[in-house]
Amino acid sequence: MPVPEDTLLRIIEYGTLAPSGDNCQPWIFRWDGERLHLVNDEKRDTSLYNVRNTASFIAHGALIENMNIAAAETGYELKAELFPRGDEDPLVAVITLSQAPVKPDRLFPFIDKRCTNRSMYRSDELGHTARKRLMEVPAKAGCGELFLVEDRQGKDILARAASLNDRLLFENRELHDFLFHQIRWSRGEAERTGDGMDIRTLGLYPPERVAFRTLKPWPMVRFMNRLGLSRLLPLRSHLFFRRSAAIGMLQMPGTSPKDFVTGGRVLQRIWLTATSLGLSFQPITGITFLIQRLWLEDGRGLSNGDRKLVEKAAAELNRVIPIDRGRAMIMLFRLGRSGPPKGRSLRRKVVMERTKP
Ligand SMILES: Cc1cc2nc3c(=O)[nH]c(=O)nc-3n(C[C@H](O)[C@H](O)[C@H](O)COP(=O)(O)O)c2cc1C
Incomplete structure (x- = not known):
């Protein structure tokens, strides 16, 4: 039936x-x-x-x-x-x-408790039980490989590589315009569409929110970049990302669409497990998708300057977590303890x- x-x-x-x-x-x-x-x-x-x-x-x-x-x-x-x-x-x-x-x-x-938390985390340790429970997830699923990096130097390298994404977001117009297209500037707008990112979920402090809004028009971003904006933005994310109990990455053994769907299933169990352990979670994975754009799509849509930055980020990631074009990077993320997110x-x-x- x-x-x-x-x-x-x-x-x-x-x-x-x-x-x-x-x-x-x-x-x-x-x-x-x-x-x-x-x-x-x-x-x-x-x-x-x-x-x-x-x-x-x-x-x-x-x-x-x-x-x-x-x-x-x-x-x-x-x-x-x-x-x-x-x-x-x-x-x-x-x-x-x-x-x-x-x-x-x-x-x-x-x-219904799982969410993305983009606030500043405390740098408390992950702890044995949490590490074990998270590492068990791909083992039980029978697929996927989870890397959890907890040492200071490793987190710092990964945080710096991931934060390069914020520079690219403000130097590549297509990336910038898509992000701003998805921002919902008020609760009313978020409720009307039921999708996109409510500005309150971005974890910005009130003055940052005001400044962020001025960066919607591309000509403004171009002007501000002449004053060094796009090089400054990664400093903030670097600081946020490295203040985590761990930075993790889930990989799958192939790069077929099935690998990504199956990887998504395993990822969800990891994220739910983190939630059950009281850990906050944020994907910081823009850079891994741009690396995969280089690998799978020959970097289409990226300028020569963008490509160089993405290649640099790939080399940095690879110093800490082995990556290669034959394996899917499902997600790079940070984990840690923090207060609740500013919005859902x-x-x-x-x-x-x-x-x-
Ligand atoms: C494939 C994928 C990539 C994502 N990349 C990022 C990211 O790089 N940075 C980020 O802050 N959130 C990222 N997210 C989180 C989404 O923005 C988030 O899931 C969405 O806004 C819904 O919010 P929720 O997770 O709180 O339900 C990603 C989510 C997925 C599934």
Whole structure:
């Protein structure tokens, strides 16, 4: 018997609490009465970071994992067939839910607590239990490799490499314009769209918020860059990123779309585990996507100057964590203890389209 639609809708709603790049929520749901077709909406994330839709595929993976946990909790077993029409087709997964004994997952209560926290963390240590629980996640999933860097020098190198992204954000117009397109400047605007990034979630102090708004028009950014703006911005993020208990990276053994979706599932379990341990979490992964843009797309969309910076960041990352073009960098992130975030991002209402079986 197919899953009742109200139950399915509730499970999908848990799914959509997943993270996505700039809160794009690149998913479309089609229900054929028996199976759910999860489709990537390529129009939602057109950013240079979304190399071959890989950032969106990670978000789809996180969504599937949330649905998997919520389904088990509700007495359903989730099966997801990935890319049944091939890697080039936007159909990411065909999902079936069949009745099964209730299987509580200790991560379920954290699905709606997980969030991105961009505030300053304390530099307390991660601790043995937290490290062990996080490292267990890919081991239990049977795929993915997690690196956790906790020593001062390693964190400093990674933080500096990751912070170069902030320079590129203000030197590459396409990156800049996409970010500002996704900012929601008031609560009202965030509620109207249900997507994008509410300015309060960026972790800026009030004077920084005012200054940030003046950087929306590109001519202003170009002018400020002549005064050294783009070189100053990474200093702030470097300071924030290195003040973390750990900087981590999840990698997958290949770079196919399936690797990114499966990596997204594992990532979501890592993020939920961090939440369950009281740890704040922020992806700091812009730079890894730009490195993958060099590797997979020959750096299309990047100027020669941008490329040099990205190559430099790749060499720095590689001093601490081994990276290579044959393996997917799913996410670079920082972890630590901190107060709550200044705001929470919203979601669009779930729309379930009907389709033929
Ligand atoms: C693939 C991917 C890449 C992301 N990259 C960044 C990033 O580089 N910096 C950042 O602050 N947040 C990043 N995020 C977090 C999203 O902006 C965040 O998930 C989204 O705004 C929704 O907010 P929430 O995580 O609080 O639910 C990323 C998320 C995903 C899934």
